[in-house]
Amino acid sequence: MKIRVKFTKHGPVRYVGHLDMMRYFQKALRRAGTDVSYSEGYSPHPIMSFASPLGVGMESDAEYFDLQVESSLSSEEEAARLNRQMADGIQVVSWRLLPEHAKKAMAQTAAIDYGISLQEGHPLPCEKGEWKKKMEEFLGQEQILVLKKTKKNEVETDIRSLVFSADASAADEGGEVFARLCSESGNSLNVKLFLEAFCNFCGRPYDMLSYRVCRKEVYYKQEQEDGNSIYLPLEEYGEPIEGDTL
Amino acid sequence: MRQTALPDEILMQVDKPARYIGGEINSAQKDPAEVAIRFCMCFPDVYEIGMSHLGIQVLYGMFNDREDVYCERVYSPWTDLDALMREAHIPLFSLETQSPIKDFDFLGITIQYEMCYTNILQVLDLSDIPLLAKDRGEEDPIVVGGGPCTYNPEPIADFFDLFYIGEGEVSYDALFELYKEKKRTGMDRREFLHQAGKIPGIYAPGLYEDSYHEDGTLAGFEPVYDDLPRTIQKVAVTDFDQVYYPKAPVVPFIKATQDRVMLEIQRGCIRGCRFCQAGMIYRPNREKNVETLKKLAVEMLDNTGHDEISLVSLSTSDYKELDELVSFLLDGLREKRIELTLPSLRIDAVALDLMKRIKGVNQSPLTFAPEAGSQRLRDVINKGLSEEEILEGAGLAFESGWDKVKLYFMLGLPTETDEDAREIPQLAEKIAERYYELPKERRKRRIAITMVTSFFVPKPFTPFQWACQLPPDGFLHRSHEVAESLKEQLNQRSITYHWHESRTAQMEGVLARGDRRLGKVILKAYESGCFYDAWEDHFDYDKWTKAFKECGLSMEFYTQRPREEDELFPWDFIDCGVTKPFLLREWKRARGGIVTPNCREQCTGCGCRVYGGGVCFENQG
Incomplete structure (x- = not known):
């Protein structure tokens, strides 16, 4: 199932660049125990894609990434679990189920x-x-x-x-x-x-x-x-x- | 919301600003006003390198487990920020609370390689702490150094209030208690250092005096107080299995060099490679119980979210329960898509089997470290790795599908001749020929062999501490011999050769076996603009040469002078467990080409049995 995650980014973490944010969320998802789907192949990675890179130094009330998961608890519970793993300044504000044929957030x-x-x-x-x-x-x-x-x-x-x-x-x-x-x-x-x-x-x-x-x-x-x-x-x-x- | 010490306009200008913001996952958050001791831990190199260091993660976690201590971190600002901070007069700050280093009680600096010495001065300078310990006042932090370079701390003795000789897990509690007493009783700085100098493993350099013979060698080294020890004995953990280990290490935002869980499976090494300082100073070899490691691995992965775990030790293959540990990790990790890496494997049938189980045959090259090209020289350095073992390991790997090999060597080893250097490509050639023994249909492509040579640097507390180092042009001559000999090999087109800078090796050699007089050279080099010397692009040999000249000292005195067997070395006041008579015996055996068995085969009486644990007490009733 496809999930769309929205998060905010404020304070000093605005200096963490786009690629590092992706790595940050990969690790956060593991810590939270999210039931992430992995790609096949030689080095499997979580199937996730970000909407639009945010420039270093910019803050955001609305960052998005799409994530493929095997199963999901309620939106509230999944967001709460992730929020227990967030660094100061980053907060997950929504977790929504996408229609199966939804285009990627970026597209x-x-x-x-x-x-x-x-x-x-x-x-x-x-x-x-x-x-x-x-x-x-x-x-x-x-x-x-x-x-x-x-x-x-x-x-x-x-x-x-x-x-x-x-x-x-x-x-x-x-x-x-x-x-x-x-x-x-x-x-x-x-x-x-x-x-x-x-x-x-x-x-x-x-x-x-x-x-x-x-x-x-x-x-x-x-x-x-x-x-x-x-x-x-x-x-x-x-x-x-x-x-x-x- | 946390505030940064650096204003936006600076953070927007520098490369990788996330190096300086702190707030990483698992970083400690406390109220500095609520603790008795503020300790700032420093790795004097750039963030990505410093954050990859296991020792800091251990001490950071251990200190912060104490309620009365708040340990924070600081790394060297990169050159771009260095310039901006000096221009704007912004003092160096800690990552966690972004507060000035000068406000801390302790500044602890881990000293992992000689080429970071000028970076230590950069950190002190940017912190506005007097560079020379003797100029520091009651309000300045106590600057304490630790790590492998403190086994000869003399070249940097002028810059430190204390050195901690040995493993950090042992004596810091005693030092902290003493510091609390200092605060309670109003003990002055000098008296604190004096009392600290009596704690096991703690050395207060300012309270010792050196004197020299006319030929420049050390004549004497004495404490100025009678109640200070004449010899500082290294402190080491006895119960290594149960010693503190950080279960939730800090996870950086930016990609560190080691972006993975580091699981220390053993400390010390049973092999007695005669060039290797780590193999001597971390003795005795002590293993963690496999059950302890299983638990740690799971907890650390859960707490960090890393997708890779690496087993850390000087020689992975020597860990007795490696097979069980790897099996457990593979079973548990596969479904979580966590990758396992095993560095420092000796390539043999067992290792290849492990490697196949972990990743299958893959594109990463097979790595050997024969260190010397000829069997004669490998015996001199006591590298228990024979040509047959290398060829057999390579042969097995080729049969399993590997077709890339990387070989590491050193040039300039004691007794080395041009012929030894010329044998390096000959060994690579034999490996290539072994590959072409495979039937044609099983060879997918041409074999790719890479030979890398670095230049040998004699280190204190190794049997080669008496050895002369080759001068830079001698090094270049030897690498030229390697290159020439390569041209004579049949499979030369399949073999590539890389070598490292020779002048860095000379500088490292000077600092490694230097004495206290080098302090003024290091200071002068720093003042003339040297720092980040460990980074080849930044290393400025001419500035260093000039600093030596101005101080009236010569590099050759430290690198190329033959040392007498009974010479008093600047580091002889340290007892690292391995005794000088043992090292001397090994130095003689080396020159005779006699191999010494490893600790598990036979105890050769190095002296480390006094630590009461580890391999010294295996199978001994």
Whole structure:
């Protein structure tokens, strides 16, 4: 059976990189006694895959991985068992059963929300009071051209359509900048690139140390009968497991 | 939520910032205000190396089992962070509570190899602790060193308040009790060191004085107080089976070099290889009961979640109940998909059978450590491994499907000639020929043999402590001989050859058998920018040469000078169990090419029977 696990990552563990998080969960699952399914072959490993790598230094309210298990207790019990094995700053918040034919979390990922808090004392693109206005102007452009690095070279791309929404009004009161960015495979916008483009637009240098980024949610896209589509959190693709065991 | 000592802008700039955040699974969490003693344990190298060290995990667990002690950890900041910390004046901090090292009662440093000596100074320097022990005040931590290099602590004596000679499980409780008394009674630092120097295994270097003959050799070595021992006897565990072992070692976030459960099956070695310091200083050989090991293995795997377990010892094949232990582990581990690794196996029919049971015939190479190319030289070093045994082991392995072989050798061994070096590729050739004796249909591909040579470094407390070391160009000449001889072999295309840096070996040789006068050289080298010397890219030979010149000392005095049989060595005040007369006997037998039987075959009276346990008391009624 396929399980989708959602966890949060805050505090110093935000410096633990993506590959190390995978190793961390492999060991945590063993300590928790989760009935994990293993791959066949020469060196068997747990069948698990992460939704979207989180950059080193970023926090998250919504990290996801899919896991194949042989059996599962209730969602509540499985999450509690794992949480007894978590390091400070990491917490499992949901454990959901996926339909058997569900695509992997990574393939389903369509959009990601970010909360960007501004670090006082660092160079920022706007003064207080200008944020809302500047962001609206930024989004009001026909196109937003940036240099996107590929494996071979840099290409100029228009990222306007990849910024689904952004709101900086809270930043004028010292709050966060919010952004929902497209994150389909082959067509995703890195939050750093978004910030860099905004700084360019404001005519100010981009310094990654000026921002502390927290991933708020990761979404899949669901087509509606009327032809429109809505974005739903990845966990909602699965069902909570009630009661005792399956 | 825990706070990091390093600000975000630094953590975002450095390589692998998770090295510095602490908070790993199974790391100890206590309130520093609630304990009597704060101990910071240091491995003076980068995190991934330091976290792989078993000894620290043992002491860390043992200390933290005491309610009155909080033991934390610190490793050397990598060069990128080193520069940033100096620039921003950030003091070095512990991982657990991220607090300054200077606030601790003890800084314990494990000293595993000579080339980390400058890293010790880096740690002290970044901690803002005076580098020289004599300059430290009442508020500074007590800096205590342990580990194999403390069997000749003299080159680094100036930097330490205390050395712990022997196995950590024995005397730390006594040291902690004394420290609590110091706090209670207001005993001053010097008096504390004086009293500590009377605890078994504890050496207070500042309370001993050295003097020299005109030729530069040691003339005398005396304590300044009459009640301090003239000889420091190594402390060793007698009941090794029941001694403390960490059941829940710390699990790093980032991948350490040893990313697995390490199960110590025995300590000490029954073989008496004459070049091997570990084989002498960890005597007597003591085994853990197989039932104890089974229980430990299960608990450690459950507590860490590691997917691999490795049996740790100097010579796995010599563990008496290896077969039973491996069978138990394989039965229990297979369904949990846990991998078992057995390092240090002597390749023979038994070992091959074990290897096949563990992983089946696989792509990892078959490893032999003949150490010397010729049988004559293998007898000199007492490596009880004959050419027949190597060829037979290899032959059996080839028949089972192996086709990769790795061979380890040393160059520059005592009595070695060019001819001995030239025999190294000849041995590889014989192994290759053995492979081609297999019928053609059973050979999947060409045999791949790798020969690796390192340069021999004579170490204290080995029969070769009297030996001269080859100079760097002598080393290079020998590796050239190996390369030339390789070209004459029929199967040369199947054999590759790698060799290690020769100047590192010379430096290691100087520090290994050095005396107290080297302290100022090490200090000067550090001040001129040397650290991470164990990392070839960072080792700066010219800076070291310059430091020697400025201090008026020569490297050759320590490496190439012939030593008289009755010379007083800087480490002679330490009694590691193995006696000097035994070592001298072995040095003479070596030069005569006479092999000495292993401890299980026959006791040869090395002196370690006084420890009252282990192999010395097997089958002796």
